Amino acid sequence: MEIPKTYEPIKAEEKWYSYWMNKGYFHSEPDEREAYTVVIPPPNVTGVLHMGHMLNNTIQDVLVRRARMLGKNACWVPGTDHASIATEAKVVQKLRTEGIKKSDLSREEFLKHAFVWKDKHGGIILEQLKKLGCSCDWERTGFTMDPEYSESVIDVFMDLYKKGKIYRSVRMVNWDPEALTAVSDEEVNHKEVNSKLFYVRYKVAGSDDQWLTIATTRPETILGDSAICINPNDARFKHLHGKQAIVPIANRTIPIILDEYVDMEFGTGCLKVTPAHDVNDYELGKKFDLETIDILNDNGTLNANGLHYEGKDRFEVRKAIEKELYDKGYLVKTEDHINKVGFSERTDAVIEPKLSLQWFVSMKELAQPALDAVMNGDIQFHPDKFKNTYRHWMENVKDWCISRQLWWGHRIPAWYFGTGANDYVVAKTVEEAIVLVKEKAGLTVSASDLKQDEDVLDTWFSSWLWPISMFNGLTRPGNEEIKYYYPTNDLVTAPEIMFFWVARMIIAGYEYLGEIPFKNVYYTGIVRDKLGRKMSKSLGNSPDPIELIEKYGADGVRVGILISSPAGNDLPFDTSQCEQGRNFTNKVWNAFRLIDAWEVRDIEQPKSSAKAIEWFEAKFNKTLTEINDQFDKFRISEALMSIYKLVWDDFCSWYLEMIKPGYEQPIDSKTLETTKVFFEKLLKLMQPFTPFIAEEIWHLIRERAEGDDIILAPWPVVDSVNETVLANFKFAEEVIINIRNIRKNNNIANKVKMDLFVKKNNEIDLSFDSVISKMGNLTQLEYVKEKVANSNSFIVDSNEYYIPFGDTIDLVAEKAKMQEELNYTKGFLQSIQKKLQNEKFMAGAPEQVVLSERKKESDALNKIAILEEKLAEMV
């Protein structure tokens, strides 16, 4: 059968992925083996695969596949997140295109639409992961709104409520007027924008023409003012103490209060206080018991408190009120001003601070063990620089607002039986609620008297249970699976969600299982384009991962994405990296073609082949040690690079060339067999990174028994490393490179055989001579006592090598080269001798360093002598 000259990934990928699936290799059940567990960071259920997912999931697959080869019971749990804000936004948008408004639907109707959408689009991303080769246990695929998962979310809410960790409170929250929901501090992006500072004057009450001037960036909130605040130490305003002021346009009289909070330097030193629309003002309002006047509707338009501006958007009002203030003589001046404005991460709408009744988790106590676990190393971060960021946040953790004004998600299990702030109970079902109402208020109510809270829980309030609830650790405490798989081993995620997700999983782990949820956290970077911009849909700078896979093969893309992606660093991605990956798979493919084409004969093994085998054995073991170490340190891309070079440079460029029989010559069976074994070992190392081609060649290189698949083959074991062989080869390598250089410099074709004469001045190892002969294409390698005249020459380790001239030679160039080498060596010698003559060096440096300097000195002296002699002869 003809084997194609280039590797064709598409067919192999389909074939092997379904083969692995049919064999159930990805599936895990608890057994006696050590468990190795990874839970996937659940992508949004309606999400589409982007480059960030590619990076993240390739790393996970590498770790999982290697663990499998190390004999562990590897379990990679996939699933999706309901992502309440993002998904609801998509459903709302889709309905809008059909002419349906969310406000026209009941909650039940809307959820029906949402589930239809989820069933249609949900899980696309998981199918895409299969194309990448991800070896997830698909039988365990989960979803944060699955019934049992949801139950655990509600259980946790009730449990924390009972423990007094969940409370309901009026708080200033970040309000997204577009999504109509509160968002957490972490979901607000602060950006600097150019705006205006408006100077507005307020009349002092009871005066004829006494005014005070405030500065504000948001003049529309004047309508919500309930005080003017000045610093009691501000000498400029002593006359205002105890007075009142009149709000322009609204014509309300408000007190002038004194507080040191006011920055005398900023603006005019007079601060308008709007408790409903600014966090700091809210605090002042509480302190001075001020009236709270909310002027905004939830959608960002003004309400009745906005007087004649009612129904208009806040930005529109800002312009209009500027004009009105000016026309009526209240506007003193405006200035350009740069300030930071919060934008919603999801909708990019300007966030409004808004007072509302929300549900909170108090975090301080919960966070303590989670902070300790990372600081004392029970949980390792890779790279560990992220520990600092983590500590900073955890030490200053704020309470977590967990209610969201949405329908898509887990509905808060609170039931209201009245309108009072405290007229509610928290219960799993309405029946339980009825009983609790009786207990709490002594009221006998029926189901229809109770009204469940309209809000749903923050998505992270369900995903923080992911490593526990994917094994039903809360609904079926102590079950076999949670005992076996938990704590999980490695978590691979982005540093952006360290607080949203990682920290909270650790908190939940301690609170509910008394244990860490994972041992290692590997932080990936952000995938950027060549210009350093973050890849995003709106910029259109992100390649379609599926197209990449079709073009370069999944293995090629996996290599491309990992080849330059150290942990925690951003990955500047360019498709040329996939090309490199694709080229690598092709190289391996051709190595296989070469071996496969050899005709085996029962002949004697050439000496050079025996030496080559000895060397590669040593090289392999040495590199494997390094690779294992790199894996232990989570230096994934370095491990890949080591494998890449071991395969390409050491195996293909050196080893295969050393054992390659002449054209149409057979190979001896011993060498062929050993070579196949080497190749198989290399394929094993490649398997985590390039699983498809590894499996493909694994089955082509040899007949395999049922179940003898590389995905389950044992990871190679390190054997002792023969350092002597490695050193001797290095010497031979240098000789060979020198021979090649002479060929190139003199335009001697590779097929032209040459003679090599060696004047041995030093005791050297001759064991690789057969290899030198073969690789140098020499007719003979002869040892001589005297220099060989009319030759190209070079020196390795004080030994002189001569290749007699063919027809022509550039004597001048040859001499110049030698002179240059001599100069360099002399300079080198000088620096060494200077060091050796330095008494302080001799006194301070360790013996080993001194010894190595002495050796360098004698080597240099030798070399100089030879060079000078040769130069003298060339005249």
Next chain:
RNA sequence: GGGAAAUUAGCUCAGUUGGUUCAGAGCACCUGCCUUACAAGCAGGGGGUCACAGGUUCGAAUCCUGUAUUUCCCA
């Protein structure tokens, strides 16, 4: 404004407790090769005042101080 980290070849990064004339890899680049495994290749080669300025040391990319620039986190 407060905190953290970074700055080594054109690009992306290594560089272990200071010790081979001021240093490595991959890609890119240059030169020569269609040498029957692979031109998605082979062979060879060039390229760095290790951000800047001081200091400690016999010796600094590595330790200390300051400056500049960048990134991230928090307000």
